[in-house]
Amino acid sequence: MSKRSGQKRRQLRFEIFRFNPEDPESTPHIQCYRLDETPYLSLYLALNQIREQQDASLQFDFCCRSAICGSCAMMVNGRPLLACRTLTKDLPERIQLHPLPAFALIGDLSVDTGSWFSAMNQRVAAWIHEQHPFDPDAPEEPMNDDLAQAIYEGDRCIECGCCVAGCGIANVKPEFYGAAGLNRIARFMIDPRDRRETCDWFEVVSSEEGVFGCVGLMACQDICPRNLPLLEVHAYLRRRMLAGRRC
């Protein structure tokens, strides 16, 4: 901010991918909009201003506008980012916006990450496979806080899809679980409340859809807006799988 203060306000040029599949007249194209930059301008505010003042048909998704719900990921100058927490001051004057690749397009910048993630969660059975039924009268089972923190670390994924969009494999292989899917698997693997053993996971994890489909270039780790330690997660899964199907 300080560097630019005193200077003239920038005029931003947005180049936005447009396509409305519900409109037979619509074809994929890029549309340009201009907007005067204001202090603290985020892509959330900017896109709403464009929609409310220039083009009411523009589709995009925001919900929490606080980088916690995972709704608003899009390609910003070629990089998958959460739009709500991206400030224009950190971008050049020319801002190109595209929908995330690897997900079904709903319209313009809006993609169907929800269906992708719920299908993935179904495929890896991403729920606690409990050891015993819940007893409402019993106190909770103790858990070491370090372990609880480690599980929470994995739980922090907000299913934004950035890692999937940025992954060369996930873009060409729709069955690949992606970094988010692998992270989800590891989260349940380390949870002692889940009764699945290494051998139960083997089919899921050691396949080409799983950890051995990944080429380990770690684009995902650089991209993840939650800074999840995806590198460690992949290494952990490989170790567990290479140690064999013990059961």
Next chain:
Amino acid sequence: MEHVETTDVLVIGGGLAGERCAMEAASAGQDVVILSIVPPRRSHSCAAQGGMQAALGNCLMARGDSPDIHYLDTVRGSDWGVDQEVARIFAEEAPVAVRELAHFGVPWTRLRPGKNTSFIQGRRVELDEPQSKAGLIMQRDFGGTAKWRACYAAAGTGHAVLYAMDSQVIRLGINVRDRMEAVSLIHEGGRCWGAVARCLRTGRHRAFFARATVIATGGYGRIYGQYTTNATINEGTGAAVALDTGIVPLGNMEAIQFHPTGLVPSGILVTEACRGDGGYLLDRKLQRFMVAAEPEKQELASRDVVSRHMMQCMKDGRGVETPFGRHLWLDLRHLGERHLDSKLREVRDICRDFAGLDPAKDLIPVRPTQHYSMGGVRVDKDGQAYGMAGLFAVGEAACWDMHGFNRLGGNSLAETIVAGRIVGRSVSGFAAGSSLSVDTELALGCVRDAEERSRSWLARTGTGPCVYEIRDAIAETMVNKVGIFREGKELQLAVAELWKHLARIDQAVLRSKAPGMNPELSFALRIKGMARLALVTAMGALARTESRGAHFRVDYPLRDDASWLKRTLVRWHRDAAGPEFSYEPVGMIDVPPGERGYGSAARIEMTVPVAEYNSRVAAEQQLQGRHGTSEPTGSRMKWGAATGNKPPHDTVGGMDE
């Protein structure tokens, strides 16, 4: 039939309350469909940060806690506006709800034995937690509570809980339909048969026919525009479709919570856990003004009280002036990096991303911001909506009424799960005992009506106002005239303005006629509902000539238990020009109205004896449309258990049904 789907139970809303309720019904063998505007995991429940209240009493500062104390805190917090029986049911079941979530996989922060550093009333303290409690679920301090009671997963509690809950929904194979927005209820002769929904991918409508329907659509903070901590989708569509029936009343719509610490200028929440963990509020001169204002609770008085002190402090010229308006400071620097990185890491992220600052080194600019809707679809203790059979409501969308005029921090997450369990049971009981005995023509008619509404918006031409401009006008009125300090003349002006905004909607014209979901049309279809919610909120506030909890009237500064120990109900009859207000007793009284222990102690005392008040509750509530419940009114109360008072003799056991 292409436009009609049939199910046993239809749950509108995939947040915590809707999902927990759906889970209960599905586990009981009911076919369940969940509708949601966003994929369930993106519901606003995911944004809850600080914690979930339940009297587990594990850590030292929670020792001796019990549902009795939780219940008392809740009643006091509500400024005696709650239904005390519901608060009792809630406090008793909250510990089970938290433990059940542990079973579903929530990584609750656990108790670390040995020395734990904390800040209590501005002092650094070492608490030596015993080995015997190691690994049990930990508690932290929140406002308005006698004990540390908020269970938490760092500062991402809502996220962790919602993901665990949704994993159960996936496990059960519940039919979840995201980007499906309910736009009207299908009903006939006081019986609800599901809802019509509009697909937010294609713009097409379809009917969901159901034996039982649940509204779990969350709060309506967006009637305050951008001046809210709420998500962009919290537009009150659930309450609005209920109001549209003309039969179902909304309760206590004037009871709006302002959270003390919304980040400036974005309005994003900074959790109460910051103050619970020892954070300070500072004025322009970096003085802790809350110490003098509330010597006992200091920064941890209830939210209504802290927000008022903050507003007063800024009015007195002690705020920081900026181009984005006045604000005060939240100071977390003394808590240290380690604490911020473990227990408040989401706060650190938000401050970095949205204000470009680091709470380990910098002060955080904050001001009170709209946060929570205590009011909503009025339901009884089983979750049944007044006036309409087969309709239920749960969570923030409902006025079950365990919050009265001020919700305690952490009580809402707990409500979603506790009420989800209870209402889920009553919904499945209801659905199991009834059959779908109505013509699909009714549903198709409702679909045609909904399609007609879209068509007529698209058909309008001319130079009328734009819907977003009307939205902003409504928000300005609400923020400036129906905010924290309210006053008769201002409220009258607000009501007049809101009537004008409402009338202008009929002249509004869309800028885009794009086929498909059309984001502008999607919003236009909600704006009338939002305007009506804003109007009934302002009218309710004007009518209530007292101050209670978050509803503060400068011209009537006292709580008035003689005239206003009652709940506002509002209906908007079909074809009526305006809403109709009525009132009912808050519920049976076990804890007689008294001092809260913070805020002002002055009040106008009740004039009728408690026993007499209680004797009228059941009959007067029935008159307002309350159905027969599974158990009589007052039957779940533990009379006198929390106060040590003798039970009011003639009220034990209840008398209706």
